[in-house]
Each structure stands twice: as structure tokens, then as C-alpha cells.
Amino acid sequence: xxxxxxxxxxxxxxxxxxxxxxxxxxxxxxxxxxxxxxxxxxxxxxxxxxxxxxxxxxxxxxxxxxxxxxxxxxxxxxxxxxxxxxxxxxxxxxxxxxxxxxxxxxxxxxxxxxxxxxxxxxxxxxxxxxxxxxxxxxxxxxxxxxxxxxxxxxxxxxxxxxxxxxxxxxxxxxxxxxxxxxxxxxxxxxxxxxxxxxxxxxxxxxxxxxxxxxxxxxxxxxxxxxxxxxxxxxxxxxxxxxxxxxxxxxxxxxxxxxxxxxxxxxxxxxxxxxxxxxxxxxxxxxxxxxxxxxxxxxxxxxxxxxxxxxxxxxxxxxxxxxxxxxxxxxxxxxxxxxxxxxxxxxxxxxxxxxxxxxxxxxxxxxxxxxxxxxxx
Amino acid sequence: xxxxxxxxxxxxxxxxxxxxxxxxxxxxxxxxxxxxxxxxxxxxxxxxxxxxxxxxxxxxxxxxxxxxxxxxxxxxxxxxxxxxxxxxxxxxxxxxxxxxxxxxxxxxxxxxxxxxxxxxxxxxxxxxxxxxxxxxxxxxxxxxxxxxxxxxxxxxxxxxxxxxxxxxxxxxxxxxxxxxxxxxxxxxxxxxxxxxxxxxxxxxxxxxxxxxxxxxxxxxxxxxxxxxxxxxxxxxxxxxxxxxxxxxxxxxxxxxxxxxxxxxxxxxxxxxxxxxxxxxxxxxxxxxxxxxxxxxxxxxxxxxxxxxxxxxxxxxxxxxxxxxxxxxxxxxxxxxxxxxxxxxxxxxxxxxxxxxxxxxxxxxxxxxxxxxxxxx
Numbered sequence: 146x147x148x149x150x151x152x153x154x155x156x157x158x159x160x161x162x163x164x165x166x167x168x169x170x171x172x173x174x175x176x177x178x179x180x181x182x183x184x185x186x187x188x189x190x191x192x193x194x195x196x197x198x199x200x201x202x203x204x205x206x207x208x209x210x211x212x213x214x215x216x217x218x219x220x221x222x223x224x225x226x227x228x229x230x231x232x233x234x235x236x237x238x239x240x241x242x243x244x245x246x247x248x249x250x251x252x253x254x255x256x257x258x259x260x261x262x263x264x265x266x267x268x269x270x271x272x273x274x275x276x277x278x279x280x281x282x283x284x285x286x287x288x289x290x291x292x293x294x295x296x297x298x299x300x301x302x303x304x305x306x307x308x309x310x311x312x313x314x315x316x317x318x319x320x321x322x323x324x325x326x327x328x329x330x331x332x333x334x335x336x337x338x339x340x341x342x343x344x345x346x347x348x349x350x351x352x353x354x355x356x357x358x359x360x361x362x363x364x365x366x367x368x369x370x371x372x373x374x375x376x377x378x379x380x381x382x383x384x385x386x387x388x389x390x391x392x393x394x395x396x397x398x399x400x401x402x403x404x405x406x407x408x409x410x411x412x413x414x415x416x417x418x419x420x421x422x423x424x425x426x427x428x429x430x431x432x433x434x435x436x437x438x439x440x441x442x443x444x445x446x447x448x449x450x451x452x453x454x455x456x457x458x459x460x461x462x463x464x465x466x467x468x469x470x471x472x473x474x475x476x477x478x479x480x481x482x483x484x485x486x487x488x489x490x491x492x493x494x495x496x497x498x499x500x501x502x503x504x505x506x507x508x509x510x511x512x513x514x515x516x517x518x519x520x521x
Numbered sequence: 522x523x524x525x526x527x528x529x530x531x532x533x534x535x536x537x538x539x540x541x542x543x544x545x546x547x548x549x550x551x552x553x554x555x556x557x558x559x560x561x562x563x564x565x566x567x568x569x570x571x572x573x574x575x576x577x578x579x580x581x582x583x584x585x586x587x588x589x590x591x592x593x594x595x596x597x598x599x600x601x602x603x604x605x606x607x608x609x610x611x612x613x614x615x616x617x618x619x620x621x622x623x624x625x626x627x628x629x630x631x632x633x634x635x636x637x638x639x640x641x642x643x644x645x646x647x648x649x650x651x652x653x654x655x656x657x658x659x660x661x662x663x664x665x666x667x668x669x670x671x672x673x674x675x676x677x678x679x680x681x682x683x684x685x686x687x688x689x690x691x692x693x694x695x696x697x698x699x700x701x702x703x704x705x706x707x708x709x710x711x712x713x714x715x716x717x718x719x720x721x722x723x724x725x726x727x728x729x730x731x732x733x734x735x736x737x738x739x740x741x742x743x744x745x746x747x748x749x750x751x752x753x754x755x756x757x758x759x760x761x762x763x764x765x766x767x768x769x770x771x772x773x774x775x776x777x778x779x780x781x782x783x784x785x786x787x788x789x790x791x792x793x794x795x796x797x798x799x800x801x802x803x804x805x806x807x808x809x810x811x812x813x814x815x816x817x818x819x820x821x822x823x824x825x826x827x828x829x830x831x832x833x834x835x836x837x838x839x840x841x842x843x844x845x846x847x848x849x850x851x852x853x854x855x856x857x858x859x860x861x862x863x864x865x866x867x868x869x870x871x872x873x874x875x876x877x878x879x880x881x882x883x884x885x886x887x888x889x890x891x892x893x894x895x896x897x
Contacts, residue, residue: 314866315691318859322698325852329705332848472708476701480856483694487863490690 183442186434187450193431194454195461200427203420211416215402217425218274219395219413224429225388232381256382262371263383267390269364271398280357287331292354294327299362300444307366308373310443315487320445322484327452330477365447369439380440387436449485456481559818562810563826569807570830571837576803579796587792591778593801594650595771595789600805601764608757632758638747639759643766645740647774656733663707668730670703675738676820683742684749686819691863696821698860703828706853741823745815756816763812825861832857 204210237248246252280289301320304310312320372383403411438447456478463470580586613624622628656665677696680686688696748759779787814823832854839846 315863318863321855322859325855328848329852332708332852472704476705476708479697479701483698487691487694 179441182437183446186438186442187446187453189434190431190438190447190450191454191457193427193434194451195458196427197424197431198458200420200424204418204424206418212421213413213415215274215395215399216413216415216417217421217428218271219392219399220417220425221428221432222388222392222395224425225432226385226392228429228433229381229384229388233385236379236381253382256375256378257386259375259378260371260383260386262374263368263387264390266364266368266371267387268394269360269367270391271394273361273364274395275398276357276360280353289357290331291328292358294324294331295358296362297324297327297445297448299358300365300448303362303366304369304444307370319484319488322480322487323449323452326477326480326484328477329480330456330474332473365439365444368436369444372436372440376440380436383440384433384436388432445488449481449488452481453485555817558813559822562814562818563822563829565810566807566814566823566826567830567833569803569810570827571834572803573800573807574834576796576800580794580800582792582794588797589789589791591650591771591775592789592791592793593797593804594647595768595775596793596801597804597808598764598768598771600801601808602761602768604805604809605757605760605764609761612755612757629758632751632754633762635751635754636747636759636762638743638750639763640766642740642744642747643763644770645736645743646767647770649737649740650771651774652733652736656729665733666707667704668734670700670707671734672738673700673703673821673824675734676742676824679738679742680745680820683746695860695864698856698863699825699828702853702856702860704853705856706832706850708849741815741820744812745820748812748816752816756812759816760809760812764808821864825857825864828857829861 233248237246240246297320301312301317305312368387371387372380375383399411399413403409409415435447438444438450456474459474460470462468609624613622616622673696677688677693681688744763747763748756751759775787775789779785785791811823814820814826832850835850836846838844
């Protein structure tokens with residue numbers, strides 16, 4: 146708001162359009178609480194991502210995995226379903242007087258009906274788990290790592306198309322810088338021969354790359370869309386359905402492999418140890434954290450968070466085990482940090498978003514506040 | 522300017538401070554002509570920088586140089602003085618009726634008196650020419666190349682201190698990105714062993730680094746300051762004095778080495794060929810272009826220009842000689858281009874600068890315009 150120097154009337158900034166999305170309404174009430182939640186999410190993500198390589202190392206027996214990778218995906222989904230049910234039970238016990246129980250049949254049925262869309266990301270995630278294995282047949286792991294950086298840009302394009310999010314030029318540049326920063330950091334891990342463009346030109350490889358990059362990006366963005374478009378549904382309900390669908394799709398996959406490879410594949414607990422159980426729990430916790438990211442923050446914050454988490458792991462391992470930080474790491478991390486600041490700095494934010502408060506949302510928030518006052 | 526929606530009066534942007542520098546007044550009249558000049562400067566710089574490595578290659582005899590490097594510096598200054606005098610003669614012949622001749626004794630004396638400050642950058646440049654040789658004793662060439670990237674940031678800090686220029690946060694970040702982008706590009710040329718921090722820790726090395734980075738930066742910024750603070754003096758006068766001082770300082774250096782190393786050093790034409798004459802002319806042209814950069818654009822545009830010029834040389838040599846572009850080159854250039862866009866984009870510009878028009882300047886411009894009309 147600017148005050149006119151002549152007549153002293155308040156006038157609005159000339160550029161203001163309204164984006165009618167549930168999340169934008171939510172965002173217009175960005176409070177210190179939300180910021181605290183974001184810090185918690187990023188902090189949690191850092192811890193979980195940091196433990197990941199240790200658990201993977203511990204799960205290896207004689208340098209390899211004894212268990213079927215499909216079983217890990219299935220068990221992870223089951224663990225997430227158990228977590229969602231536990232949270233629902235917990236909420237039912239501690240619910241306030243005027244709140245409706247989330248476990249009542251009517252509320253479950255209504256939530257299930259409203260959140261059918263969650264089956265889409267669940268299916269896409271399941272497909273992505275298979276693609277990962279296929280990709281390793283066509284590309285070496287370093288190339289796969291490089292290619293997966295492209296996801297950042299694909300996610301941004303999908304967010305623009307599906308979520309109607311708008312990015313300023315500085316924000317697009319920040320995303321490009323994130324991509325470049327991660328790539329610089331990975332350069333050192335590339336084999337000697339591949340310092341010049343080492344992408345394979347085998348027929349079909351480009352198609353696989355496109356699919357490999359697009360499917361997980363679509364999954365994340367659809368997940369964000371599904372979780373936010375039904376913003377009023379409890380996240381515990383949404384988690385229950387999302388992971389339920391995930392478990393079903395992964396179970397179908399296990400049945401499918403049992404048909405092709407014989408009934409041995411049905412023994413999903415084969416080859417598991419205490420370490421793999423911890424790995425599954427870590428995977429599950431990361432998945433649950435993701436859905437909080439997607440609902441209350443966004444996919445891009447999740448990307449930045451993972452990058453910073455990986456960098457912290459690098460710094461920690463350098464401090465603990467006396468490794469030297471490579472100049473690539475330092476340059477790459479600098480680019481990522483600048484990119485992060487540019488993406489989230491108020492200067493570059495598309496300012497219009499803040500002007501989309503809506504009366505319905507205000508009403509529902511007010512009624513909640515009244516309820517809280519009553520129960521106190 | 523924003524129009525009030527109530528009373529339709531035009532109101533100024535709320536944040537406006539005045540910086541009282543001759544250049545800022547000049548900048549407030551940024552026209553398409555100025556932009557055209559900038560394009561010409563960058564284009565010319567690209568051509569001259571592109572020819573540089575070819576001429577250096579041609580000047581080598583049996584893989585080394587037969588001539589004394591000090592003689593090159595002295596002859597370059599002399600070439601620049603000759604150019605400045607030629608331009609003054611040219612201007613004197615084609616001057617308009619109401620213009621004062623730049624070659625008249627009175628105007629020369631007055632310009633010399635006003636531009637004594639130009640001796641400072643001339644001295645600093647002369648010192649820098651020696652430092653370059655000393656540095657090569659302490660650091661390997663790759664490290665020198667890396668260290669000289671730090672000049673960008675030092676120049677920015679000096680511009681802030683001496684020229685009172687103000688940069689937005691995005692612009693500071695853009696400068697850091699420029700530094701990082703150039704470094705990424707240079708990583709491939711570093712020897713294998715130096716991928717981790719390869720800076721030498723010899724006592725005094727840090728001091729030499731500080732001097733090595735600060736002296737040329739100070740020279741550029743003082744040059745910009747001296748040229749712009751006497752904005753009314755013709756650039757041909759300013760060039761004459763700047764290069765005159767330069768020739769004097771380099772001649773003193775030749776005398777100095779003659780005292781220490783014997784009279785052989787006085788034979789400044791020893792070991793020169795047609796190729797070295799071309800090299801000296803190229804150096805001189807680059808120097809002259811620099812002073813146009815410093816007076817009508819700025820030191821930072823010069824830095825970006827040189828970086829883009831080097832990149833074009835890289836791309837041209839890849840296209841002409843069938844080299845493959847390394848992934849470092851592509852990533853580094855991407856960062857530099859993003860940095861350049863961010864630095865010069867209107868969004869990130871410190872907006873206050875545009876509001877510092879002054880009546881005196883307007884008057885002098887108006888009188889010039891009248892003069893032009895008369896002469897037509």
C-alpha cells in the first residue's frame with residue numbers, strides 16, 4: 146500500500162491479480178507459526194537424510210542387499226499406514242469437545258470420497274520405484290544422479306501448469322542455479338572420462354530420460370495438488386489414503402513379480418535384518434515428512450531442504466572423518482545457498498500472491514478459533 | 522512514477538535519495554544512445570580479447586619471448602599516447618564553430634590541472650605490471666588465475682567505498698556468482714592434485730595475494746573515479762594525461778632496471794617482431810577501450826565483458842577446431858550469464874540512482890544541444 150502525497154488516500158500496488166487456490170488462501174496467513182513449522186520440517190529432513198547413508202551401509206551384507214527391493218517399498222508403505230492409523234487413534238483420544246472424531250465412519254467415508262485423487266501420486270510413486278531399477282541398466286549411476294537434477298526444473302514447470310504457481314524471473318534463475326550448484330558438486334564424483342558431455346546417445350535413452358525425470362516430478366506435484374486442494378481434510382486422513390493406495394499398488398507389483406518369477410517373491414520378509422527395519426522406518430519417516438512438506442510448505446522447499454541436508458552430511462563427514470572439502474563442493478554449495486536466498490527472499494517473491502485472501506477461508510478459520518476458545 | 526487512483530496526480534516512488542556524483546547525473550539521462558555505446562564497447566572488447574591469445578602465440582619464438590616484458594608495457598603506453606594525440610588532432614580539425622579547440626594551450630593547461638588525479642591509476646597500473654611477475658614466483662599460473670577472480674568482489678567493495686555506488690543484495694549475489702562461474706570454468710585447467718584447496722600457505726603468500734588482488738582493483742576504480750569526477754573534460758585530454766603518466770612511470774622503471782641490470786635493458790626495441798607490434802597495438806586498443814568503459818559505463822561492465830569475451834573465444838575455438846566443450850565450461854558460463862542478467866536487470870537495480878538529475882547538468886546539456894542546432 147502506498148499513500149498518495151497529494152490527497153493522502155491509500156492506493157493499492159498497480160499489479161494485483163487473484164489466484165483462487167486453497168493453498169494461496171492459506172499462505173496469505175503466513176505466520177511465525179508457519180515459519181517455525183518450515184524450520185522443523187527442514188531440520189527433520191536433514192536428520193533423516195543424514196542417517197540414510199549410514200543405514201544403507203549397515204543394511205549391506207557382503208557388499209550387497211539380500212532382500213528384494215520391491216519388498217522394501219511395500220514394507221515402507223505399510224509402516225506409513227501404521228503411522229497414519231496411530232496418529233488417527235491419538236487424535237481421536239485427545240480431540241477437543243466440539244471436534245468431530247476423525248475415526249467415525251462418516252468422516253472416513255467423506256474424506257475417502259474427497260481424496261480419491263491421492264491414488265494418482267501413489268500410482269506414480271509406485272511406477273517410479275520400478276523406473277529407478279530400469280534406469281540403472283541404461284545409464285551409469287553418476288549420469289543418473291546428474292539427470293535427476295533436472296527434476297527441479299520439471300517440478301517448477303509442473304507447479305506452474307498444475308498448481309498455477311507463478312515464479313518471478315529471479316526465481317526461475319534461482320532454480321537454474323540450484324540445478325547448476327548440485328551439478329558442480331557432483332562433478333568430482335563423475336569418472337575421469339565423463340568430464341566432457343558423457344550422456345549416452347543410444348536410441349531410446351532420451352525417451353527413458355524424459356520418463357525418468359517426469360514421472361517422479363509429476364508424482365510430487367500431483368501429491369502437492371491432491372493434498373492442498375482438499376486442504377480442509379485432516380492430513381492424517383490424507384496420509385492414510387495416500388499410503389493405503391501406495392501399499393495396494395506395491396502389493397499388486399509383488400503379486401505381478403510372483404506370477405513372472407515364481408512364488409518365492411511372495412516371501413517379503415526374506416533377507417531382512419534389524420538394520421533393514423531401521424532403514425524402512427527412516428524411509429517411512431521421510432515419506433511422512435514429505436506429505437507435511439507438500440501440504441504445509443511446497444515441493445521446492447523440499448528440494449532445497451534435501452540439497453542442504455546432503456551438504457550438511459558432506460560437511461559433517463569432512464569434520465568427523467577428516468576429509469578435505471573439494472573446491473567443487475565449496476563452489477556448488479555457495480551457488481545453492483545464493484539460489485536459496487534468491488528463491489525465498491521477499492524481493493523476488495511474486496507479490497500478487499499475498500493479496501488473495503478470501504472470505505470463506507476467513508470464516509472457517511474464525512469458527513475454528515471460536516471452538517478453541519470454547520474448549521479452553 | 523505511480524498515478525494516484527483517487528486524485529490522478531503523479532507521485533514519486535517513496536524511496537528517493539540523491540547521490541551527488543557527476544556520473545550519476547550522467548546516468549540519469551541513460552538513453553538508447555548510451556545503450557548502443559555499451560554494446561559497441563562490449564563488442565569491441567570481445568574482438569580485441571579474442572585476438573589476444575592468437576597474437577601471444579604468434580609473438581613466441583621457440584616457445585618463449587625474446588623481448589623484455591617491461592618494454593612491452595612502455596611501448597603500449599607510447600602507442601596509447603600517440604592514439605590520444607591523433608584523436609585530439611582529428612577533433613581539432615572537425616570541431617564545431619562554437620566549440621573550443623582541445624589543443625589550445627589554455628584548455629590543455631586547465632585539463633592537466635583538473636586531472637592530476639589520473640597519475641594515481643597510472644602509477645598503480647605500473648606497479649601492477651611488476652606484481653604480475655613477482656606473483657608467478659610464488660604461485661603457479663592456475664592459482665594466480667583463480668586468485669585474480671577475487672578482483673570482482675574487491676572492485677565492488679572499492680566502488681562502494683570510493684565511488685559511493687550502491688548495490689542491491691541481488692547485485693552482490695550476482696557478483697559472487699560471477700566469481701564462482703569463472704572459477705568453475707577454470708577448474709578443468711587446474712592440475713589433478715589441486716582439486717582440493719590448493720592454496721599455498723607459505724608465510725607472506727597471503728600478503729602477496731592481498732596486494733596482488735587489491736592493487737589492480739584500486740587502479741581500475743581510481744581510474745573510473747578520476748575519469749568520471751572530471752566528466753566535463755574531454756576523454757581525449759584525459760587519455761593523453763593518463764597514458765602520458767603511464768609512459769613516464771614505465772620509463773622510470775626501465776631506467777631503474779638499467780641501473781640494476783646494466784645498460785642492455787635500455788634497448789627497448791630488442792627482440793620485437795611484426796607480431797609483437799600487433800600485440801602491442803592490441804594491448805593499446807584494449808587500454809583505450811577500458812578508459813571509454815570506465816568513463817561512460819563502469820568497471821563491472823568491463824569485467825562482465827571480458828568474461829563473456831573469453832567464453833566466446835572458448836566457443837569459437839570449439840566450433841573452429843572441433844574441441845568438445847567441457848561440462849565445467851557449460852555450467853560456469855550458465856552461472857555467468859544468470860549473474861549478468863541479475864546484475865543488470867532493472868528489477869535488482871538500486872532504484873534511487875535514477876532520481877538524481879541536477880539542474881547544472883541539464884543546463885550544460887541544453888547549451889550543447891543549442892550549439893549542435895546552430896552548427897547544423
